[in-house]
Amino acid sequence: MAEIVTLTEGIRELVSDGDTVALEGFTHLIPHAAGHEVIRQQLHDLTLIRMTPDVIYDQLIGVGCARKLVFSWGGNPGVGSLHRFRDAVEHGWPAPLELEEHSHAGMAAMFAAGASNLPFAVLRGYTGTGLAAHTRVERITCPFTGEVLAALPAHRPDVGIVHAQQADRKGNVHLWGISGVQKEVVLASARSLVTVEEIVDELEPRPGGVTIPGWTIDAVACVPGGARPSYAHGYYDRDNAFYVEWEQISRDRDTFTAWMREHVLEAVPV
């Protein structure tokens, strides 16, 4: 059964230097507050996994938490580049960043394979793309039809971190709207932390919503606004202006560092 903890306790108990950590959220319910707590606790040498590393991963990379990034699309959605990610890849600042690059289809299948306790994912893909020469993919022949398919190693993060709208007091989690790969991340990971907008006495399942039983989760932390500047369906909208501002904040190393000090490092943990 999930333990109800503070965010500070949750990150301290579950994440260690050198871990492989997936903080997921596909455009919705992105666990920004948890990412900030990882930064405040100055964790480093992390292998970070995410399909769409965006602003929070730009911050984690820019302060030097990451050794390696496993991803499929690294940009500022609707705005452009991630400048801290680019600086790390192009100039090794603040540290070189090893990349393992996949496609969305590949990453999604790798999480699903991890959740299924399989060693690898199989899909029809990674053809006609130069990615195949630079990433972990092998060809496998279907024993029934002879079709040649792509095999990718399953994602098995040490820690999976996601944000959701609600949990009950037993740590059962409910999220709704665009559900991304959150359930797969929790089930694929050795340990998991879910931050939620609120803890309620009784969950009211929404149509199309996803429930993750508390006994599959290690810790739940109540962090209202924990997805900002992304959004939490039914709670608050995406702060589109911030994503545009990030373009300017992140362009310059000093501006970025000053912003991080003021807004994250010296900010009071939730």
Place this chain on the structure above:
Amino acid sequence: MSAAYSADEMMAVEASRRLTNDSVCFVGIGLPSLAANLARRTHAPGCTLVYESGTIGAKPEQLPLSIGDGELAETADAVVSVPEMFAYWLQGGRIGVGFLGAAQIDRHGNLNSTVIGDYGSPEVRLPGGGGAPEIATSVRDVFVMLRHSSRAFVERLDFRTSSGERVRLVVTDLGILEPRDDELTLTRVHPGSTVDDVRAATGWDLKVAARVEETEPPTADELAALRALETKGRA
């Protein structure tokens, strides 16, 4: 005398005309989303919009700013997880048209959205392919939308992110390219552009169709519908 319109508006209108009531299209943010939503508001109200965030049959009133906008989920026929989207729907062969953009394209429609320079030590690290590698090999028809310049239309890609084998249409701000004998060929120019303009903005020796037609400029109705979408998107 038709109303004044921008190059982006011409691109969105021309792409929208290629969608039909039966089209099921995988849509990204930006011009493809504008084009697909315009089609749904004009000649193809039955066109099905699928966003890779997991919304199938989204019917947004406003132009979404991100593929994960809440309104897409609220107006969709179905909302599915991301693994399901790529496995059952894209790989499952349910999507007819896939829109792609890129930083570079070659004469075979292969696209680069990964790096400028060498992969291991790039001059410019681009966001990467995202869904593109499997969109390019799983949908029936790939439509590319890309502004014309000799930096984008290159003899040799720095990196091949996705295959051009299913590219059926390239809509640029100057005209339309379609594959003829496995090579992208100029088939139309937009009003105000010439074949020489397109040649000058293409980094390879561009094949030109025997008869190059002029694109029909946006109609008043198309422009009105387009601007209504854009205005709502900004509100």
